[in-house]
Amino acid sequence: AQTVTQSQPEMSVQEAETVTLSCTYDTSENNYYLFWYKQPPSRQMILVIRQEAYKQQNATENRFSVNFQKAAKSFSLKISDSQLGDTAMYFCAFMKQRRNQGGSEKLVFGKGTKLTVNP
Amino acid sequence: NAGVTQTPKFQVLKTGQSMTLQCAQDMNHEYMSWYRQDPGMGLRLIHYSVGAGITDQGEVPNGYNVSRSTTEDFPLRLLSAAPSQTSVYFCASRPYNSPLHFGNGTRLTVT
Numbered sequence: 079a080q081t082v083t084q085s086q087p088e089m090s091v092q093e094a095e096t097v098t099l100s101c102t103y104d105t106s107e108n109n110y111y112l113f114w115y116k117q118p119p120s121r122q123m124i125l126v127i128r129q130e131a132y133k134q135q136n137a138t139e140n141r142f143s144v145n146f147q148k149a150a151k152s153f154s155l156k157i158s159d160s161q162l163g164d165t166a167m168y169f170c171a172f173m174k175q176r177r178n179q180g181g182s183e184k185l186v187f188g189k190g191t192k193l194t195v196n197p
Numbered sequence: 198n199a200g201v202t203q204t205p206k207f208q209v210l211k212t213g214q215s216m217t218l219q220c221a222q223d224m225n226h227e228y229m230s231w232y233r234q235d236p237g238m239g240l241r242l243i244h245y246s247v248g249a250g251i252t253d254q255g256e257v258p259n260g261y262n263v264s265r266s267t268t269e270d271f272p273l274r275l276l277s278a279a280p281s282q283t284s285v286y287f288c289a290s291r292p293y294n295s296p297l298h299f300g301n302g303t304r305l306t307v308t
Contacts, residue, residue: 087237113296123287123299169239175294184230184255185289185297189239 080105082172084188091160092196098145099155099191101170107131109175112146112153113185117167126168129153131175160195167192199223203288203300210278210307218273218303220288226298228291229271233257233284234302240287246271278307 081104091097103112114126129137129146136144141161145154157164170188204219222229230245232255242255246265260282262274271290275282285304289297 111294111296121285121302121304123289123297123302125296128296183294184242184245187232187240189237 080107080172080174080186082170082186082188084168084170084191086191087189088192088194090194090196091157093160093162095160096156096158097160097193099157099168099170099193101153101155101188103151103153103170103172105151105172105174107174111173111175112144113171113173114142114144114153114155115169115171115187116164117169117190118163118165123169127155157193162195162197165193165195201288201290201298201300203286203303205303206301208303208305210275210305212278212280212307214278216275216278218275218286218288218305220271220273220300221269222271222288222290222298223269224290224292224298225268226290226292227268228293229265230255230289230297231261231263231271231273232287232289234287235284243273243286275305278305280307283307 083102110131112129116124116126127139141158143156167190169190172186174183201222227248231243232240234240241257244263246252287302288300291297
């Protein structure tokens with residue numbers, strides 16, 4: 079079974095600085111997806127960024143980027159120019175890639191990192 | 198499109214009561230699922246469905262039932278509520294090989 083580990087339960091950063099959240103995972107699969115979700119105090123689950131394992135290039139979305147190290151099974155999230163609105167729980171998640179439509183692949187989540195951006 | 202709609206947003210139950218959490222999606226997603234979120238535990242899968250008429254258990258299914266009579270709806274039933282079921286519940290759906298779309302969650306308290 080796949081497992082996802084987020085080793086930092088809480089982190090804080092000053093506004094405008096850069097912060098990196100860590101995520102490691104364990105799998106014997108070669109084809110899969112990795113995700114970062116953000117959960118602000120409103121409780122919404124918001125997709126931040128997505129990485130396909132077959133792509134060597136790291137995904138980026140504006141101020142959010144990942145460092146995907148497939149051999150090391152590491153998938154860290156870097157937030158640049160942190161803003162107060164980035165304060166949230168961040169969850170790393172893993173999903174196997176299925177070749178055929180109708181797959182039952184489940185998203186497996188880490189326990190989350192609570193990020194606080196300080197003014 | 199409304200996306201994934203969950204009702205109610207909040208619910209308080211007494212031990213032993215039963216209730217149904219409703220979930221509906223209008224995106225024609227085949228895959229739907231229920232998670233519970235507890236402090237320090239992340240999100241854990243309760244039940245999931247890959248299409249109408251097909252359901253299966255996730256990581257923590259005990260005390261919960263689901264059914265999937267239509268593509269749109271995936272209700273979660275608590276048969277006899279227990280304090281251990283106090284949690285935030287999320288319904289989510291997704292298309293093939295894509296990320297989950299989440300509802301806004303239901304905060305359930307069992308006293």
